[in-house]
Amino acid sequence: MHSYTLIAPAKINLHLEILGDRPDGYHELVMILQSIDLVDKIELRPNGTEQIRLHCNNPQVPLDASNLAYRAVEVMRGEFPKIAANYGGVDIFIDKKIPVAAGLAGGSTNGAAVLVGINLMWELGLTVPELQTLGAKLGSDVPFCISGGTAIATGRGEQLDPIVDLDNLWVVLAKYRSLSISTAWAYKTYKQKFGSSYISDSEGVKSRTAQVHSGSLVSAIAHKDGASIGKLLYNDLEKVVLPAFPQVAQLREAFQEVGCLGTMMSGSGPTVFALCESSDRAEIVRVKVRETIPDPDLEFWVAQLSSAGIEVTSFSK
Numbered sequence: 001m002h003s004y005t006l007i008a009p010a011k012i013n014l015h016l017e018i019l020g021d022r023p024d025g026y027h028e029l030v031m032i033l034q035s036i037d038l039v040d041k042i043e044l045r046p047n048g049t050e051q052i053r054l055h056c057n058n059p060q061v062p063l064d065a066s067n068l069a070y071r072a073v074e075v076m077r078g079e080f081p082k083i084a085a086n087y088g089g090v091d092i093f094i095d096k097k098i099p100v101a102a103g104l105a106g107g108s109t110n111g112a113a114v115l116v117g118i119n120l121m122w123e124l125g126l127t128v129p130e131l132q133t134l135g136a137k138l139g140s141d142v143p144f145c146i147s148g149g150t151a152i153a154t155g156r157g158e159q160l161d162p163i164v165d166l167d168n169l170w171v172v173l174a175k176y177r178s179l180s181i182s183t184a185w186a187y188k189t190y191k192q193k194f195g196s197s198y199i200s201d202s203e204g205v206k207s208r209t210a211q212v213h214s215g216s217l218v219s220a221i222a223h224k225d226g227a228s229i230g231k232l233l234y235n236d237l238e239k240v241v242l243p244a245f246p247q248v249a250q251l252r253e254a255f256q257e258v259g260c261l262g263t264m265m266s267g268s269g270p271t272v273f274a275l276c277e278s279s280d281r282a283e284i285v286r287v288k289v290r291e292t293i294p295d296p297d298l299e300f301w302v303a304q305l306s307s308a309g310i311e312v313t314s315f316s317k
């Protein structure tokens with residue numbers, strides 16, 4: 001049986017718009033998701049036992065069934081119990097570079113990598129759409145993480161329409177090491193604050209009268225027009241996260257002031273990114289914001305937008 005090493009990219013949200021809350025407790029969204037080349041490395045090794053064992057270089061990462069990498073194996077076992085019994089347990093090594101609980105889909109992309117890896121290890125022959133259907137059981141961002149690139153995501157975020165890949169832009173990402181935000185908290189707070197503006201349709205689905213702002217952004221992406229993309233970045237969750245976390249609002253302002261193409265919080269935060277036209281420009285933006293906020297708790301990354309989803313980099317006997 002082979003061992004597999006996979007690369008699992010982070011994502012940012014170029015657009016996150018909440019259309020309404022849904023009967024299943026989730027929110028109906030329109031998002032534009034974008035992979036970046038900030039990646040975790042995931043290695044899967046058959047371990048000759050029945051156990052799923054997780055190992056990670058970052059102590060913040062849980063090593064139990066609350067980790068999506070662990071749950072991905074459980075989902076595969078649930079779908080293919082006979083095949084799973086033949087293959088036994090697996091050791092999963094996560095080399096973590098993507099910050100945790102940061103709005104960058106770090107957990108989701110690890111779950112996505114394990115689905116792709118187990119598909120190969122157990123010789124299941126599942127297609128990408130089949131893996132994405134299983135991925136939606138793990139989390140709303142997992143289907144996107146499997147295929148990556150640039151995509152419009154609707155529904156809970158699991159319905160995907162790929163659009164032209166953007167690779168001519170860079171981002172500076174910044175996050176306070178000690179600050180993490182629960183996605184469930186952000187959506188719950190949004191619902192409490194803005195729930196009254198929703199209307200119900202004939203099916204009983206509550207939704208805001210559709211004000212989908214993403215059209216012009218899709219057009220800017222089609223033209224790879226960085227300046228317009230920067231101006232059109234959008235995230236409804238900023239309305240709840242920025243007032244509750246003043247450091248994130250301050251970070252957002254600092255990026256705004258140094259002259260990038262645009263800046264926005266990613267997902268439910270607290271990571272803020274600044275879009276830049278080159279890696280040199282990104283480095284200048286990073287240095288300037290570091291000067292404005294010298295707090296050692298603030299960490300930075302520079303990454304390029306990427307067309308890659310989960311990729312297998314090596315396998316061995």
Ligand code: C5P
Binds near residue numbers: 028029139156157187
């Ligand atoms: O799907 P996932 O488990 O990643 O979502 C985490 C939490 O974020 C959910 O439990 C839910 O509270 C919230 N969420 C939501 N609407 C979505 C996606 C996530 O309310 N479309």
